[in-house]
Ligand code: C2E
C-alpha cells in the first residue's frame with residue numbers, strides 16, 4: 001500500500017534509475033529510457049481496465065513531455081487516452097479488415113514536364129469515420145509498434161500496384177514509399193524490402209525509400225550498414241522533409257543517398273518569401289555539387305512552380321498537379337496529363 005505522493009514518486013524514480021542502467025548486448029553498450037504513468041486505486045479508478053487506461057494516459061503524457069520520466073494521472077488526460085486506445089485497438093485490425101489504402105501523388109520532372117514518379121501515402125478507411133489521414137494515426141502506430149506490420153503492408157501494396165500498372169501497359173513509374181524510423185531499424189527490414197520486390201518481380205530502381213534525417217543521424221554505423229545493403233538490392237534512397245531535421249550535413253558525404261526532398265515549408269509562398277528562395281537555392285546547389293537529385297514537395301501554385309523551375313529544381317510534387325488520390329483517379333489524371341503534355345509539346349509557357 002502506498003500512502004503519499006512522495007512514496008509513489010520514489011518508487012517511480014527507483015524504477016527509472018534501474019531501467020536506465022547501461023548494459024551490454026551483442027557487444028554493444030545499450031541505454032534504455034522509459035516513461036512511467038501512474039494511476040492510484042481507488043482514486044483514479046476502481047477496476048483494472050480504468051486504472052490501466054488512466055495509467056496509460058499518464059504514460060503518453062510523459063512521452064509527450066520528453067520521455068524518461070514519470071507522471072501521475074490527473075483528470076483531463078482520460079479523453080486523450082481513451083480516444084488513443086480506441087484508435088490503437090481498431091488499428092490492430094485495420095490490415096486484416098482491409099481498411100488501409102494507398103493514395104498516390106505524382107512527381108513531375110521539371111525539364112520535360114513528364115510524370116516520372118509517384119509517392120504512396122497511406123490512408124485508413126475507417127468503418128465509421130471515413131478516410132483518416134496519417135496525422136490521425138501514424139504517431140499511434142509508431143508508439144504501439146503497429147507501424148511495423150503497417151509499414152510491411154505499405155511496401156507490399158506499393159510493389160503490387162507497380163506490377164499492376166506495368167501489366168496494364170502504363171509506363172513504369174518510380175514509387176516513393178515512406179519509411180518510419182522504427183521500421184527501418186528492424187533487423188529484417190532489408191529482407192522485407194527484397195521480398196516485396198521479388199514477389200512482384202519489379203525493377204528495384206522503381207522503389208524509392210523516403211527516410212527522414214532523424215533516421216540517418218541515429219547510430220550512424222548501423223544505419224550505414226543498412227543503407228549499403230539497400231543500395232546492393234538496387235533501391236533508391238531519399239531524405240524526406242530535407243532541411244527540417246538535424247543540422248549536421250556530414251551524413252550526406254558518408255551515406256549512399258540518391259535524392260533530397262525539400263520540405264514543403266520552404267516551398268510555401270516562395271515567390272514572395274526571399275528567405276525561402278535562398279534556402280531552396282542553397283539546397284539545390286548542395287544537391288548539384290553532391291550529384292543528388294532534388295525534388296520539391298508541397299508545390300501548390302503556379303508562382304511557386306515558376307520559382308522552382310528558375311532555381312533548376314529537378315522535380316516537383318504537390319496539390320498544384322494533383323492531391324494524393326486513389327489509384328484509379330491517379331491513373332485517369334496521368335493519362336490526361338500525358339495527353340496534355342504531348343499536345344502542348346515543350347512550349348516554354350507550359351506550366352505542366
Ligand atoms: P510526407 O512524406 O512529407 O508527405 C507529404 C505530405 O504533404 C502528405 O501528407 C501530402 O498529402 C501532403 N502534400 C502533398 N502536396 C501538398 C501540397 O501541395 N500542399 C500541402 N499543404 N500538403 C501537400 P499526408 O498524406 O497527410 O502524409 C503526412 C505524413 O505522414 C507524410 O509526410 C509521411 O511522413 C507520413 N506517411 C504517409 N504515408 C506513410 C506511410 O505509408 N508510412 C509511414 N511510415 N509514414 C507515412
Ligand code: MG
Pocket residue numbers: 119178210240
Ligand atoms: Mg514522404
Ligand code: MG
Pocket residue numbers: 240241261263264297
Ligand atoms: Mg515530406
